Amino acid sequence: MADDLAISVRNLTKTYRLFGHPGDRIKQFFSLGLKQYHREFTALKDVSFDIKKGETVGIIGRNGSGKSTLLQLICGTLKPTSGTVQVNGRFSALLELGAGFNPEFTGRENVYFQGALMGFTKAQMDERFDEIAAFADIGEFIDQPVSAYSSGMYVRLAFAVAINLDPEILVVDEALAVGDVRFQVKCFQRIREIRDRGGSILFVTHATDQISRYCDRALYIDEGQLISTGSPKDVVNRYFAAAFPQQGSSYSDVEQLPYTHGFTMRPGYSVSESRFGNGAAEILDFQFLGQDDTPTVPRFSTGQSIRLTFRVVFHRAIARATFAVAIATIDGITLFGVNSRDLPSHPPSGPFAPGHAVDAIFDLVVNLSRGDYLVSLSVSEEAGTQLEPLDRRYDAILIAIENPTPQRGHLYMSPRFFLAPIQTQETA
Secondary structure, three states: OOOOEEEEEEEEEEEEEEEOOOHHHHHHHHOOOOOOOEEEEEEEEEEEEEEEOOOEEEEEOOOOOOHHHHHHHHHOOOOOOEEEEEEOOOEEEEOOOOOOOOOOOEHHHHHHHHHHHOOOOHHHHHHHHHHHHHHHOOHHHHHOEHHHOOHHHHHHHHHHHHHOOOOOEEEEEOHHHHOOHHHHHHHHHHHHHHHHOOOEEEEEOOOHHHHHHHOOEEEEEEOOEEEEEEOHHHHHHHHHHHHOOOOOOHHHHHHHOOOOOOHHHOOOEOOOOEEEOOOOEEEEEEEEEOHHHOEEOOEEEOOOEEEEEEEEEEOOOEOOEEEEEEEEEOOOOEEEEEEHHHOOOOOOOOOEOOOOEEEEEEEEEOOEOOEEEEEEEEEEEEEOOEEEEEEEEEEEEEEEEEOOOOOOOOEOOOOOOOOOOOOOOOOO
16 A cells, blocks of 8 residues: 555445345254345445545545445445455544444543543543543533433534544545534634645545535445546535436427527537436526616626526426526535525416427526636425426636735625724724
């Protein structure tokens, strides 16, 4: 294993035996292999990859795709059917909720117990305990049995222990989704600290914005196989495209309709767009309108009011549709997103018959700092509280924002500054 690698996975496979009845295990034992009383399920199939020291890698995939199995194999809580895992460095793992905690022990006792498992002495844990307790912030519950903890308390204490034992490699499996927003902010601040000092981080999440924001690289796993590895943006787009595949050839049907495909010809069109949906509707064109509703190129000044329109044609009957727009940074961090269904007053969005076309119109104020940004458009079908994507064009438009005022960050808060003199007895 090379010195610059933190984790090396080679041809990793994990197969389970699934028995329909507990007694089948006994029958299988005495059958001497002459008859099978089980079926085999392969959770992970011939997976190989490397993670370098100092690298932050996110794993994405559908439920049941093998992500958690992979982390357990890396951490050694499962043995592979075949293949190898090599880990180079001291690691902390936060897998399933409360894993490794004794429910009858108090929080304090579990902290020392976890430290002992990591090879720390009682004196070393004494030095760390106050920082762990402060990070967990569960008050007097630290001296109560963890069996009385809520799921949030479990996560707070487990992460506080994992993060404060000086890990060179941190492995996290979706656990942060349980914590509240304030706690998540603390966790990701500490994750950045580990990364900045050269630590390696591997985590599973369904939050694609976390993949884009915190990861150097991403892995996409489906049905136990490594489908894609690469930049977070490319892998997330691959994941979305697989989750919402286009169905049939309905997009070609629009050629027979009196609507033009102007989208890719417009100024600002991004050839790196990612597109998915079931094809029941299609976003054909877009346009930005400035003052007096005159068409304009996508180059705006901070604080400018603009109108964004995009044309949608429906290929199948849709009872109700939702239209949406989002704006993200070049590296994939969503800054703004809204859909028509959530706006306080919007016109009826349906029904739409095959061949029906509409222009979706959003009026926006561009409160963004100087820089380049990507705009995404979508039309979805309302199915109860869920939205079924019909056509989503992610990162489809590149816009440029100009602002002569130097500042940091992406948002523009229209700052004004004053000094108010304080009246004293001497100046009165």
